[in-house]
Amino acid sequence: MNYQSPLARARGLGAAGVGSHEWWRQRVTAIALVPLSFWFALSVARLPGLDYAEVRAWIAMPWNSILLLSFIIIVAYHTLLGLQVVIEDYVHTDWVKMLALLSMKLVFAFLALAALYATLRIIFMD
Numbered sequence: 001m002n003y004q005s006p007l008a009r010a011r012g013l014g015a016a017g018v019g020s021h022e023w024w025r026q027r028v029t030a031i032a033l034v035p036l037s038f039w040f041a042l043s044v045a046r047l048p049g050l051d052y053a054e055v056r057a058w059i060a061m062p063w064n065s066i067l068l069l070s071f072i073i074i075v076a077y078h079t080l081l082g083l084q085v086v087i088e089d090y091v092h093t094d095w096v097k098m099l100a101l102l103s104m105k106l107v108f109a110f111l112a113l114a115a116l117y118a119t120l121r122i123i124f125m126d
Contacts, residue, residue, distance in 0.1 A: 022081060029078035036071045059122045068119055076112035080105065 043064065047054055058064055083104050091097040 022085070026078065026081045026085075029074050029081065032074050033071075033078060036067065036074065039067055040071055056122050059119060065119065065123045069116065072112060072115045072119065076108055076115075080108045083108075 043058070044050070047058060059068060084101060087097060087100045087104065091100055
């Protein structure tokens with residue numbers, strides 16, 4: 001016997017009532033990363049010498065800086081979502097799961113902020 005209302009079944013809400021929004025977020029970020037990854041790989045491959053001055057000048061260009069900041073944010077968020085699912089699915093001890101989730105979120109927040117800071121510093125300090 002199904003105790004869900006027809007509206008809940010249509011929305012895809014599970015037993016906890018939270019639905020599948022994390023799944024959709026992961027898919028949307030994955031789709032956004034496809035063109036951004038191609039752009040990043042092709043742009044870096046086209047830099048002739050990859051010396052410090054060339055990379056700084058490349059990052060300081062308006063479209064490159066916007067796309068690079070978007071790439072950093074989306075990669076960090078997509079990775080965070082993926083690792084969160086892995087930890088929630090495969091770590092069964094509650095305190096270890098909470099510690100792992102907290103540690104992972106803090107590390108990724110720090111790495112994303114460091115990457116954003118470095119990029120913004122190059123953009124605005126030139």
